[in-house]
Amino acid sequence: MGDVSEENLVTTFDKLVSEGVIVYGPSTSVNIEDEGYPMEFRICPALLTKPHTVGAANPAFNKSRKWGPGSDMYCPDERLILTQLNGTHDLALNLFCVDRPQLLILTLDSYRRQYESLDQDDFAVMLETLRRFPSMYVIFNCGEKGGCSRLHKHLQGLLGPPYAFNYLINAGEDKKKVPFQYFSRHLLPGFKEVSTSVLLEVYTELLSRCRKVLGLGVAESCPHNVIMWDDWIIVIPRRNGITQGASANAGGMLGSVWVTDQSAVEEWTRIGCANVLRELGVPS
Structure with a gap:
């Protein structure tokens, strides 16, 4: 990844924001707890220009x-591209941001799908990004039902931690404390040393459990x-x-929801945050 560091990430990000290349603006936070599950809503009006659904255009x-x-x-702007990773992906700055900075990791094969x-x-x-930028977490939104808004296969790097991460992990065996079903694994010896092959094996196992609860066959695409x-x-x-009208990607399922105005927060609370998460996921 060359000389790409967290420090020069921020420098490049700030420059592109100042020139109007990256869409980024101030946000305010609203913290809510529903049925014990912690939620943080980041209200960012600048996101009004972001396409929020697959196929949506942006003039x-x-x-x-x-x-x-x-x-x-x-x-x-080509300056969004920070470097190429392993000959398979571009590491870039995201065009629409709430975090400062925010990463986008796209497959070089632009026909790959989300x-x-x-x-x-x-x-x-993913491992290379996490090792280089320990303040960030990486997410993947598989399919439209998984909360993706673009179909070109990509990952995102966001500033950690996810808001409800500790609550979810500490729920342990008492999975009913979390409104939706999830599958997790603590990786030993950790991101710094785990191999991609071991990580892929773990993921494949957890994904098979997702397929089971969704009633999907092995050959079917599994939103997750x-x-x-x-x-x-x-x-x-x-x-x-x-x-x-309430939506969430991977970060949102873990309590970090980005919205454009206060009315979206009011809609979540009207429905009930836990109820929204149950409908988006699979009830626990």
């Missing part, structure tokens, strides 16, 4: 180059979320990407 970027043939992601499961190449770059943070991998089966 501000429609003339920008796409991230390769077959891609539905925009690259309006409804595909993760493979060994994906895990190799993956979160990697603090030597843990968490895999969440998903039934819906949105319910009654």
